[in-house]
Amino acid sequence: MTGGPKIQIRRVSKAFGAGARVMPALADVELDVAEREFVCLLGPSGCGKSTLLNIVAGFLSPTTGTVRVDGRPVTGPAPERGVVFQEYALFPWLTVTGNVEFGPVMQGRPAAERREVVARYLDLVGLRAHAHKFPAQLSGGMKQRVAIARALANTPAIVLMDEPFGALDAQTRETLQDELSRIQHLEHKTIVFVTHSIREAVYLADRIVVMTSVPGRVKQIFTVKLPEVRDRFAPEFTHYEAEITSVLREEVAKVRE
Amino acid sequence: MRTAATRPAALAAALAVWAVIAHGNALIGVVNPVLLPTPLEVGRVTVDLAGSGELPRHLLTSLGRVAQGFGLAALAALGLGLLVGFCVPLRLMLEPVIEFVRPIPPLAFLPMFLVWFGLGETSKIVFIGYTTFFPMFVAIAATVVRVDVVLLRAAASLGASRADLVRRVVLPAALPGIVVALRVGFGLALFVIVGAEFMGADAGLGHLIMEGRTFFNPAQIVMGALALGLLGSLFNTLLLAAERRLLRWRAAA
Numbered sequence: 001m002t003g004g005p006k007i008q009i010r011r012v013s014k015a016f017g018a019g020a021r022v023m024p025a026l027a028d029v030e031l032d033v034a035e036r037e038f039v040c041l042l043g044p045s046g047c048g049k050s051t052l053l054n055i056v057a058g059f060l061s062p063t064t065g066t067v068r069v070d071g072r073p074v075t076g077p078a079p080e081r082g083v084v085f086q087e088y089a090l091f092p093w094l095t096v097t098g099n100v101e102f103g104p105v106m107q108g109r110p111a112a113e114r115r116e117v118v119a120r121y122l123d124l125v126g127l128r129a130h131a132h133k134f135p136a137q138l139s140g141g142m143k144q145r146v147a148i149a150r151a152l153a154n155t156p157a158i159v160l161m162d163e164p165f166g167a168l169d170a171q172t173r174e175t176l177q178d179e180l181s182r183i184q185h186l187e188h189k190t191i192v193f194v195t196h197s198i199r200e201a202v203y204l205a206d207r208i209v210v211m212t213s214v215p216g217r218v219k220q221i222f223t224v225k226l227p228e229v230r231d232r233f234a235p236e237f238t239h240y241e242a243e244i245t246s247v248l249r250e251e252v253a254k255v256r257e
Numbered sequence: 258m259r260t261a262a263t264r265p266a267a268l269a270a271a272l273a274v275w276a277v278i279a280h281g282n283a284l285i286g287v288v289n290p291v292l293l294p295t296p297l298e299v300g301r302v303t304v305d306l307a308g309s310g311e312l313p314r315h316l317l318t319s320l321g322r323v324a325q326g327f328g329l330a331a332l333a334a335l336g337l338g339l340l341v342g343f344c345v346p347l348r349l350m351l352e353p354v355i356e357f358v359r360p361i362p363p364l365a366f367l368p369m370f371l372v373w374f375g376l377g378e379t380s381k382i383v384f385i386g387y388t389t390f391f392p393m394f395v396a397i398a399a400t401v402v403r404v405d406v407v408l409l410r411a412a413a414s415l416g417a418s419r420a421d422l423v424r425r426v427v428l429p430a431a432l433p434g435i436v437v438a439l440r441v442g443f444g445l446a447l448f449v450i451v452g453a454e455f456m457g458a459d460a461g462l463g464h465l466i467m468e469g470r471t472f473f474n475p476a477q478i479v480m481g482a483l484a485l486g487l488l489g490s491l492f493n494t495l496l497l498a499a500e501r502r503l504l505r506w507r508a509a510a
Contacts, residue, residue, distance in 0.1 A: 058414075083410065090411075091412075093432075136507070151415075
């Protein structure tokens, strides 16, 4: 599948509920994500961006429309699409090592190979010294690092991230953004990243998909033409922030009406 | 302030209170002293019955019935609890039936089991199994339902099959609830074995207690009751220790 988009989202709609109480969450979403591209889904809460991510992950099926990965329709979760959740979703009964090697265990990889994989990805997120701890012994930022290592250790082509830094304090959040950007330059994954932070989106994304609310649609797509390593205080950075803010403000105002 | 000495001290104090009341009564004679046995008298009965081999026989008989009835019920409750907790259509089908049958006091069915299975071991084992199954099953199904869907999604996206999800996510996530269910179930088994052995049994701690009544030996009644209490707290201690080992990760913080 050379040339074609890695992820193809075609006329995807999703409604929850039944009968008279049907709540439309997504309407006619069209989006292509290229291989190795970092795309941020940005929008006010309730715009269905997490719903869209869950459909791409295979956790939800669309009411109408299709999602294709490498041209094949998505029918359920699969190891080619790793997921990082806002609430970390680490297995609390497994150690850091146990969590990171969960995917390789599922793939039936031999123990020696798993040890290597665990060491490599714990090094990548700087947590090798904590390999034998349980999640309950880690801070929020460390937990999310483990979750990222766990997703990557399964060598997915695509990583789906659902507001992964949403529950972290501002300082930790920026540190993790730096790390994710560094990791992406090493790993070159296709990433779909849901956030409601404009700053975060401008810092990380190649393209930013701004969504409208209730039901969620694609409103506008921004291609971020900034250097790979970004400076949050550069005038160009601030320019993107301001432009997207004004587009998003219309949406937030609409929700209030 | 809880130290290693707290438990023995509390037990010794309770024993002392009992001794003071029983011996005091023996001196003053508020009620007939036979009706209120002293620790010494209970001790004597225990030594006599232990020496004659009667006590171990009754104890093992009861324990065997409890182990079989509770064991079978625990296996069934675990299997069906996982199945029903995991499979929504099955749950919707079974729930109304269970909610109707569950509030019926199990003792109401004991005569039925005696009619069906006679006075032998089977009726007692089935009765204990029936009694302990429902609370364990309902508790286990409820913990399985409460397993965080995000954990299941995380595992599925890492390549876990349905069998992997049950074995590697549902089971460990539900383990704390399962251990509680087993403790409740075992307590209940000791609760009802006595009732089953009151009605038509020739051995067991319940029978021993009933014999104490028939031959007017209150010390023997008290001894039987204490033996049951000891059995219950012993099993509870064992399960708590197992729980601490299995659920190390919860105490890790």
